[in-house]
Amino acid sequence: MILIVEDERLNCFILKSFLELHGYKTLIAENGAIALNVLMENQDISLVLLDLNMPVMNGYEFLQELSNNETYKNLKPEVIIISTVDKISFEMEKKHREINTGLIKAYLSKPIDLPKLLTLTS
Numbered sequence: 001m002i003l004i005v006e007d008e009r010l011n012c013f014i015l016k017s018f019l020e021l022h023g024y025k026t027l028i029a030e031n032g033a034i035a036l037n038v039l040m041e042n043q044d045i046s047l048v049l050l051d052l053n054m055p056v057m058n059g060y061e062f063l064q065e066l067s068n069n070e071t072y073k074n075l076k077p078e079v080i081i082i083s084t085v086d087k088i089s090f091e092m093e094k095k096h097r098e099i100n101t102g103l104i105k106a107y108l109s110k111p112i113d114l115p116k117l118l119t120l121t122s
Contacts, residue, residue: 001044002027003038005035005048005054006054008051018114022118030054031054033057035048035057036057036062039075039077043075048079066103078103079105081106
């Protein structure tokens with residue numbers, strides 16, 4: 001199962017529709033705080049598509065909580081970062097390295113290359 005963590009409804013609809021068309025089950029969370037709850041309730045989630053810029057709890061905060069909080073120690077899905085910038089800047093890349101605890105599988109820029117996403121989900 002794939003968890004889509006994204007606050008933009010159109011992006012959620014596109015990702016959900018595309019992934020379900022290709023046989024994946026999906027869930028949606030509109031921010032990191034909701035995503036942590038969804039992960040606790042659905043322990044069969046193996047992949048998270050994570051937007052970095054969200055209200056309430058952003059992608060960085062979500063990753064830090066998932067990595068550092070003992071509550072989530074058994075929930076270690078792979079994460080694909082979805083960024084709103086075309087190229088990850090040096091500062092963003094540095095921040096990603098600081099929080100990357102082996103969870104991050106790949107980085108994708110918006111607009112998302114759906115065929116590339118499909119290759120990363122398998």
